[in-house]
Amino acid sequence: MSDDSAKTIKATFPTREAADLAVEHLTQEHGIDRADVFIGAAGGANTSGTRPSGGDAPSTRSDHSRGDAQLDGEVEVSVDVTDQKLAAARRVFENGGGHNISAA
Template sequence: MPNTITGYFETRRNAEMAVEHLVQDHGLDRKCVRAAAEGENNTSGSVVSGADAADAAAGETPGGVRGGRIMVTAEVSDNQLEAALASFHECGATDVETAQAT
């Protein structure tokens, strides 16, 4: 039976890592994994990271808009559920929820 996992990430990098783990390590179809801003505003996450962190350390204004977390959802089968949940948590997801399709 299909399941939907939803998790929230503070940085775009962590969200992208979760997507890559799901697709490359666990064989999910890329069409079954989505990443989007949590709210209506475009965002690069709520925490400075990656290249933005280097800019901030150099005293420059970091690029990207930090308007909220990144939401990742994945549709997985029962036999993929545990491994997919582990990837969400390993990549720093918070507020992870699962729902089973009826």
């Protein structure tokens, strides 16, 4: 985003699934361009969260979750938004279970 009034807001999520849902809400409900949204590990390790979710979670036919997921830390979502969309992005993060929310 090349707008000088843009802010970057970020949050961490315990699972990749929660991070993906936050991205869906940002783009589909609030019209934020997907190119302005970034997802990555909150730390230095490759990770998909801190606990199984989505494809890593046990299926309805089994009690076993996959053992090959990289559960080495939380997932961070950051998004560049205008001042007008900053509050909406914060609500999406809060409602989606995000924490360590900060804006700069």
